[in-house]
Amino acid sequence: EIVLTQSPGTLSLSPGERATLSCRASQSVSNNYLVWYQQKPGQAPRLLIYAASTRATDIPDRFSGGGSGTYFTLTISRLEPEDSAVYYCQQYGSSPPVIFGQGTHLEIK
Amino acid sequence: QAQLVESGAEVKKPGASVKVSCKASGYTFTNFGISWVRRAPGQGLEWLGWISPYNGERNYAQKFQGRVSMTTDTSTTTAYMELRSLRVDDTAVYYCVRDQGDPWYFDLWGRGTLVTVSS
Numbered sequence: 649e650i651v652l653t654q655s656p657g658t659l660s661l662s663p664g665e666r667a668t669l670s671c672r673a674s675q676s677v678s679n680n681y682l683v684w685y686q687q688k689p690g691q692a693p694r695l696l697i698y699a700a701s702t703r704a705t706d707i708p709d710r711f712s713g714g715g716s717g718t719y720f721t722l723t724i725s726r727l728e729p730e731d732s733a734v735y736y737c738q739q740y741g742s743s744p745p746v747i748f749g750q751g752t753h754l755e756i757k
Numbered sequence: 758q759a760q761l762v763e764s765g766a767e768v769k770k771p772g773a774s775v776k777v778s779c780k781a782s783g784y785t786f787t788n789f790g791i792s793w794v795r796r797a798p799g800q801g802l803e804w805l806g807w808i809s810p811y812n813g814e815r816n817y818a819q820k821f822q823g824r825v826s827m828t829t830d831t832s833t834t835t836a837y838m839e840l841r842s843l844r845v846d847d848t849a850v851y852y853c854v855r856d857q858g859d860p861w862y863f864d865l866w867g868r869g870t871l872v873t874v875s876s
Contacts, residue, residue, distance in 0.1 A: 695864045746807075
């Protein structure tokens with residue numbers, strides 16, 4: 649069974665800086681079927697990136713996904729206060745079919 | 758505008774069952790799967806399973822096999838998730854989500870239903 653490990657657990661940055669979040673898989677993610685979500689407090693998660701690097705509808709180009717195989721990244725450039733959230737990676741297309749990482753807390757102060 | 762709206766918060770005792778509904782609107786219900794995802798307090802996201810409103814095909818997470826049932830009603834474009842033999846650690850916000858595959862990933866989320874299990 650694939651395990652996704654996200655790092656760091658918590659990240660604290662300032663507005664205007666760049667954040668790089670990582671998601672490491674215990675085995676290769678088939679077809680780079682890796683997704684990123686953003687969840688703000690009290691809200692449902694929002695799809696940011698699918699297929700490792702394709703931005704979802706209406707997601708600003710400050711958000712970019714990269715990586716392949718077992719190592720993936722979510723980069724957020726020019727951080728804004730509203731980027732404060734928990735970010736999750738998720739793989740699909742393997743067995744079990746859906747696995748989430750444990751999340752990275754991003755704080756913008 | 759596409760949206761998913763879950764039923765209201767529930768409080769249940771251990772051992773009971775809960776059935777959460779999810780009304781879909783603004784898109785063709787049978788063109789996409791529905792998955793259910795939960796987030797327990799202080800925990801991350803957890804996938805419970807998937808159902809196809811088109812043909813009723815299901816795929817449940819192994820952890821919930823035997824305890825979860827998912828159904829859909831295409832006449833009312835509503836999906837349902839029933840979880841039985843509830844435990845305190847089933848306390849969570851339960852989300853219905855529109856699934857781009859079988860299952861794949863989730864591009865539309867409901868606001869979630871809080872299910873509290875407490876004696």
